[in-house]
Amino acid sequence: DIQMTQSPSSLSASVGDRVTITCRASQGISNYLAWYQQKPGKVPKLLIYAASTLQSGVPSRFSGSGSGTDFTLTISSLQPEDVATYYCQGYNSAPPAITFGQGTRLEIK
């Protein structure tokens, strides 16, 4: 099965900063990559799917890029409400399996 490795595991940044989180797949997954935001005590929320498509209702400061094995989630201007843990999630069809990254905890400085 595929392994998804996120970096960094935690991150502290200031309001207004540009923040980047990376996710690497152990084998190529084309663009079968999604990003989620989970705030403490809440259900995960889909941000990005197909590596770069913004889910409806998600602020445009969030963006995704990448294909194959290397992917990036970028927050263009960090806001206080963005404090959360972010997860990438990949899919490989051979064998069919869905795998999450270990998560990146984002805090405000």
Next chain:
Amino acid sequence: EVQLVESGGGLVQPGGSLRLSCAASGFTFSSYWMSWVRQAPGKGLEWVANIKQDGSETYYVDSVKGRFTISRDNAKNSLYLQMSSLRLEETAVYYCARERGYRQFDCWGQGTLVTVSS
């Protein structure tokens, strides 16, 4: 409004069994792949299993193969997870989630807590 509501969680002894249910509403349940995803306390997300629209295909994470069974009843708009031989480390909140075309989960239930403890 799209809604998923899980039930059936609780306290179970190691080696025991439990059946989780997920009631779907607000969308055509029979048109979507569905999954179970779990999250141990303070830990990350782990996909557990999924099932095709008509129930003809099911897939599992290796750690639960042979012990968990995912199923669905489209007439009742319901998803199930039968869990047996439960282990201490499977204590977690179990979420049901709707899958879309790129295997992303666009809708999640609130989760049901399963505690495996003696």
